[in-house]
Amino acid sequence: xxxxxxxxxxxxxxPTHWYNVVADLPSPPPPPLHPATHEPVGPEALAxxxxxxxxxxxxxxxxxVEIPEAVRDVYRLWRPSPLYRARRLEKALDTPAHxxxxxxxxxxxxxxxxxxxxxxxxxxxxxxxxxxxxETGAGQWGSALSFACSLFGIECEVxxxxxxxxxxxxxxMMMETFGASVHPSPSDLTxxxxxxxxxxxxxxxxxxxxxxxAVEMAAADPAVRYALGSVLNHVLLHQTVIGxxxxxxxxxxxxxxxxxxxxxxxxxxxxxxVFPFLREKLAGRxxxxxxxxxxxxxxxxxxxxxxxxxxxxAGLTPLLKMHTLGHEFVPDPIHAxxxxxxxxxxLISHIYELGLIEAVxxxxxxxxxxxxxxxxAEGIIPAPEPTHALxxxxxxxxxxxxTGETKxxxxxxxxxxxxxxxxxxxxxxxxxxxxxxxxxxxxxxMANLPVTS
Amino acid sequence: xxxxxxxxxxxxxxPTHWYNVVADLPSPPPPPLHPATHEPVGPEALAxxxxxxxxxxxxxxxxxVEIPEAVRDVYRLWRPSPLYRARRLEKALDTPAHxxxxxxxxxxxxxxxxxxxxxxxxxxxxxxxxxxxxETGAGQWGSALSFACSLFGIECEVxxxxxxxxxxxxxxMMMETFGASVHPSPSDLTxxxxxxxxxxxxxxxxxxxxxxxAVEMAAADPAVRYALGSVLNHVLLHQTVIGxxxxxxxxxxxxxxxxxxxxxxxxxxxxxxVFPFLREKLAGRxxxxxxxxxxxxxxxxxxxxxxxxxxxxAGLTPLLKMHTLGHEFVPDPIHAxxxxxxxxxxLISHIYELGLIEAVxxxxxxxxxxxxxxxxAEGIIPAPEPTHALxxxxxxxxxxxxTGETKxxxxxxxxxxxxxxxxxxxxxxxxxxxxxxxxxxxxxxMANLPVTS
Numbered sequence: 001x002x003x004x005x006x007x008x009x010x011x012x013x014x015p016t017h018w019y020n021v022v023a024d025l026p027s028p029p030p031p032p033l034h035p036a037t038h039e040p041v042g043p044e045a046l047a048x049x050x051x052x053x054x055x056x057x058x059x060x061x062x063x064x065v066e067i068p069e070a071v072r073d074v075y076r077l078w079r080p081s082p083l084y085r086a087r088r089l090e091k092a093l094d095t096p097a098h099x100x101x102x103x104x105x106x107x108x109x110x111x112x113x114x115x116x117x118x119x120x121x122x123x124x125x126x127x128x129x130x131x132x133x134x135e136t137g138a139g140q141w142g143s144a145l146s147f148a149c150s151l152f153g154i155e156c157e158v159x160x161x162x163x164x165x166x167x168x169x170x171x172x173m174m175m176e177t178f179g180a181s182v183h184p185s186p187s188d189l190t191x192x193x194x195x196x197x198x199x200x201x202x203x204x205x206x207x208x209x210x211x212x213x214a215v216e217m218a219a220a221d222p223a224v225r226y227a228l229g230s231v232l233n234h235v236l237l238h239q240t241v242i243g244x245x246x247x248x249x250x251x252x253x254x255x256x257x258x259x260x261x262x263x264x265x266x267x268x269x270x271x272x273x274v275f276p277f278l279r280e281k282l283a284g285r286x287x288x289x290x291x292x293x294x295x296x297x298x299x300x301x302x303x304x305x306x307x308x309x310x311x312x313x314a315g316l317t318p319l320l321k322m323h324t325l326g327h328e329f330v331p332d333p334i335h336a337x338x339x340x341x342x343x344x345x346x347l348i349s350h351i352y353e354l355g356l357i358e359a360v361x362x363x364x365x366x367x368x369x370x371x372x373x374x375x376x377a378e379g380i381i382p383a384p385e386p387t388h389a390l391x392x393x394x395x396x397x398x399x400x401x402x403t404g405e406t407k408x409x410x411x412x413x414x415x416x417x418x419x420x421x422x423x424x425x426x427x428x429x430x431x432x433x434x435x436x437x438x439x440x441x442x443x444x445x446m447a448n449l450p451v452t453s
Numbered sequence: 454x455x456x457x458x459x460x461x462x463x464x465x466x467x468p469t470h471w472y473n474v475v476a477d478l479p480s481p482p483p484p485p486l487h488p489a490t491h492e493p494v495g496p497e498a499l500a501x502x503x504x505x506x507x508x509x510x511x512x513x514x515x516x517x518v519e520i521p522e523a524v525r526d527v528y529r530l531w532r533p534s535p536l537y538r539a540r541r542l543e544k545a546l547d548t549p550a551h552x553x554x555x556x557x558x559x560x561x562x563x564x565x566x567x568x569x570x571x572x573x574x575x576x577x578x579x580x581x582x583x584x585x586x587x588e589t590g591a592g593q594w595g596s597a598l599s600f601a602c603s604l605f606g607i608e609c610e611v612x613x614x615x616x617x618x619x620x621x622x623x624x625x626m627m628m629e630t631f632g633a634s635v636h637p638s639p640s641d642l643t644x645x646x647x648x649x650x651x652x653x654x655x656x657x658x659x660x661x662x663x664x665x666x667a668v669e670m671a672a673a674d675p676a677v678r679y680a681l682g683s684v685l686n687h688v689l690l691h692q693t694v695i696g697x698x699x700x701x702x703x704x705x706x707x708x709x710x711x712x713x714x715x716x717x718x719x720x721x722x723x724x725x726x727v728f729p730f731l732r733e734k735l736a737g738r739x740x741x742x743x744x745x746x747x748x749x750x751x752x753x754x755x756x757x758x759x760x761x762x763x764x765x766x767a768g769l770t771p772l773l774k775m776h777t778l779g780h781e782f783v784p785d786p787i788h789a790x791x792x793x794x795x796x797x798x799x800l801i802s803h804i805y806e807l808g809l810i811e812a813v814x815x816x817x818x819x820x821x822x823x824x825x826x827x828x829x830a831e832g833i834i835p836a837p838e839p840t841h842a843l844x845x846x847x848x849x850x851x852x853x854x855x856t857g858e859t860k861x862x863x864x865x866x867x868x869x870x871x872x873x874x875x876x877x878x879x880x881x882x883x884x885x886x887x888x889x890x891x892x893x894x895x896x897x898x899m900a901n902l903p904v905t906s
Binding site: 110 | 457461463530531561567600603622629630631632825828829831832834871872875877881
């Protein structure tokens with residue numbers, strides 16, 4: 001019997017191109033709009049924030065974009081990443097289902113985020129940018145960009161959501177070890193931060209506020225640009241190395257997925273895994289159910305409105321058409337599981353509207369229970385984010401136990417949870433309660449959506 | 454040009470046997486002695502603490518011991534581990550040397566410790582043991598054993614050095630996530646702990662005290678046994694999977710090491726990497742310099758006495774002939790780098806006395822500087838322990854830059870430092886000073902060595 005656990009690709013199987021799903025969709029996603037004129041924005045509107053190479057990738061309709069050799073050289077520090085068959089979890093669940101997970105926790109920052117941090121740092125360095133600014137919540141994205149900037153010799157300045165900066169110092173220390181400077185957000189270094197502090201001196205911050213601060217600082221200095229860790233087309237493009245490798249690894253395993261589940265915050269991990277499989281589905285070569293899993297306390301796809309909204313709290317970014325809970329939305333503080341962004345990637349939102357994917361929301365107690373179950377069977381403690389996908393995978397596997405079906409389930413374990421152990425501690429101590437966002441709260445959060453038509 | 458970074462072995466290349474270096478040494482190491490009679494102890498003296506299968510491995514003179522299939526099945530969750538060529542570090546150092554590192558941080562607990570935790574849990578479960586007790590300092594070993602026990606369905610009870618229990622809660626939460634129960638040591642659950650607390654109510658604890666507590670609890674209950682994470686022959690035996698894989702991977706790379714450096718605390722990571730290469734050296738098939746690197750503040754090999762001493766503070770264990778700083782030794786609290794045990798594995802001590810290996814001591818500032826340099830080049834933040842080996846590897850590589858030699862340097866990166874970031878934070882803030890143990894302090898610490906002849 002074949003009892004392989006890990007499917008490994010050698011370095012020469014590292015993808016040579018990123019895959020752009022837009023080329024294969026029946027229609028392109030709606031364009032970003034200028035916040036004042038409500039006209040589609042051209043590249044020049046994005047130039048103060050991003051280098052031209054990334055702007056070109058943001059709007060390209062080419063099916064494949066070549067990965068620069070210098071980026072592949074860095075990818076090889078941890079890529080191709082392993083695909084695992086979760087044989088011990090299957091046994092613990094007593095399910096006939098086959099569960100596979102693509103593991104991105106082997107990267108230097110411990111998540112999938114370096115897949116895009118590295119090319120973003122590279123293209124900026126190529127165009128003479130000397131510093132990148134960014135925001136981070138718990139710190140996964142900030143540590144990925146800090147790592148990438150250290151390799152290409154550019155500075156990295158991070159605004160970290162104040163609550164995480166105070167409560168989760170390990171990620172900040174990781175960023176500093178990679179050479180970055182880190183500020184709590186809101187800070188008094190920006191007009192956006194000062195405006196928030198004037199009204200709420202004790203503000204715990206939010207991703208939207210931190211984005212405003214990082215964007216403001218980048219726009220003010222021609223040698224500085226801004227980097228975003230999810231949501232945008234070019235970010236999801238870079239993440240497709242995950243799905244391309246997984247496709248080759250599923251072939252090694254001799255199986256085709258019946259169900260693919262991934263967690264969604266801004267959508268980059270989900271898109272990265274799913275898009276290459278969606279290409280196969282659209283071409284009729286396989287027919288998996290594809291399901292996004294989001295937190296019940298920040299349910300942009302399942303409860304948000306599909307509308308134009310700002311990417312940040314202060315309203316500095318172009319308007320993006322996306323499933324949104326409103327740019328002023330802040331998740332309940334009890335929510336421990338990451339995935340806290342108010343909106344969803346416009347590309348994922350568009351694909352959802354096209355009916356090509358499903359979405360569900362999960363309460364955090366079910367997610368952490370899945371995380372503990374997974375850790376005790378497979379040894380890896382998952383980051384809180386992918387426990388959402390694991391909860392959905394376990395649900396599917398247990399359904400197979402009822403029906404006797406041998407479904408093939410594929411999921412993305414997009415990061416390990418070794419720096420998120422305090423959330424596990426709270427869960428094990430019984431201190432985590434569930435928070436389901438009510439319809440009233442959703443309606444209130446969306447009262448300030450910009451009116452675009 | 455071959456520019457491979459990672460040398461990966463497929464699962465079918467996982468070693469089938471552990472390698473016992475004792476079979477190839479010119480003389481065997483001196484036996485453990487009974488603390489009262491000073492006669493060599495027989496298996497029966499160890500039976501209250503360890504299962505018979507491990508006692509047999511402790512005293513075997515067979516060259517190879519077969520790895521049970523159930524253990525190999527668990528190893529395959531992360532083994533074979535990767536061997537890396539540190540090309541970016543070489544470039545940063547501008548050295549002609551080739552630097553290779555065997556990376557054990559890919560294991561569930563993030564270090565090499567599960568290599569022995571898994572077989573220890575397995576053999577205990579086979580012999581009907583229902584609970585294992587152990588000690589842990591910062592928590593690497595405790596989390597490895599917690600993981601292993603969760604897989605074989607036995608309980609795990611850990612005494613963690615009080616200072617780490619209070620200051621480094623992440624490792625405790627990891628142990629609890631794997632299902633273990635964790636007590637700060639000294640505790641009032643044991644006579645050993647109560648004796649310490651009576652004299653020093655605020656004692657920060659030590660590894661020696663925690664060992665006494667775990668041993669005492671195991672000896673008192675026939676269904677409970679004790680597990681040790683380093684020092685003993687069977688522990689080092691289990692770790693030889695590291696060196697056997699590294700030997701095959703160096704062959705893939707087409708190179709033979711000129712210098713092998715590894716950090717030493719109790720000696721298990723060092724022995725695990727080095728013994729298979731020592732076999733080759735003793736057989737005349739290669740001739741590497743082999744060097745142990747220890748902290749200047751806990752320098753058992755370079756400043757300790759080669760004498761019989763207890764393995765624990767309370768004097769409950771048999772007497773082991775080893776390089777020791779005295780069983781009452783406690784390293785200076787400023788020391789942040791792990792490797793805090795008062796003694797050295799009797800097997801490593803014996804090999805050192807035979808002149809087959811060298812030893813050096815490094816101050817912590819040089820080690821953390823090496824760790825930061827490594828992280829910014831290679832992306833992996835090393836645990837404080839292997840930064841000692843990295844400091845020695847960098848020293849060797851910089852010497853090559855002077856002489857123009859293309860030496861091949863091999864080292865073991867035995868764990869990642871993501872849960873040790875506060876120590877990096879202190880280093881980056883300039884708060885870590887060096888502490889060199891004086892000859893007077895060494896002499897004082899050894900005043901209470903047991904007299905055995």
